[in-house]
Each structure stands twice: as structure tokens, then as C-alpha cells.
Amino acid sequence: MSQRYVIHLPVVATDLPAAQRLARVIGRWMLVLPTTDPGETTVSEEDHQLVRHRxxxxxxxxxxxxxxLRDGHDGPCSRRLRR
Structure with missing residues (x-):
């Protein structure tokens, strides 16, 4: 397996749920790029970057x-958003 590198892209959100929603939107959008792996996306507080939330x-x-789907979702897993 070849070496993988991770790009850390800081964005600003007002709280943890808002940060997770924004990260999900960005992760799903990035699926158009074949080299992305949004499943590994986490968020953290700026001053506590070692405490990550899936x-x-x-x-x-x-x-x-x-x-x-979001971490901790109810029901079966899916590759598509539920409406």
C-alpha cells in the first residue's frame, strides 16, 4: 500500500453540531474527486485538536x-442521504 497524506483544512463553525454538518456537506461534495476519503473526516475544537469527533x-x-450517513445514525447504513 502506498503512503497516504492527510490535508487539514481549517474552517470556522459556531459549535460542534454545526462543524459536523459543514464537514458532512464538504465531504459529500468532495466525492466528485476520486482521491478523497470522506469517511475518515473528523472535527475538533481549535484549541483541542487531539480530541476529534467523527x-x-x-x-x-x-x-x-x-x-x-452521520456518525451514530439510526437504521441501516447507506451511501445516500435519507429524505
Missing amino acids: VFCDLRMPGGRRCL
Whole structure:
């Protein structure tokens, strides 16, 4: 397996739920780029960057793809948003 590098892109949000929502939107949008792995997205407070909060469920689904619903979602995993 080749070496992977992570890009840290700071954005500003008013609280943890807002940061997680924004990160989910950005992560899903970035799926248009084949080199992204939004399932690993986490958020943290600026002054406590070692305490990270997951954004996506990230469980592997049949076929090896990852669930893209929010972390801790109810019901079955999915690659699509629920309406």
C-alpha cells in the first residue's frame, strides 16, 4: 500500500453540531474527486485538536464502500442521504 497524506483544512463553525454538518456537506461534495476519503473526516475544537469527533458512520458496506450517513445514525447504513 502506498503512503497516504492527510490535508487539514481549517474552517470556522459556531459549535460542534454545526462543524459536523459543514464537514458532512464538504465531504459529500468532495466525492466528485476520486482521491478523497470522506469517511475518515473528523472535527475538533481549535484549541483541542487531539480530541476529534467523527462526522460519518464510516462502516464498510457490501462491495467495500463506506456508509456516508452521520456518525451514530439510526437504521441501516447507506451511501445516500435519507429524505
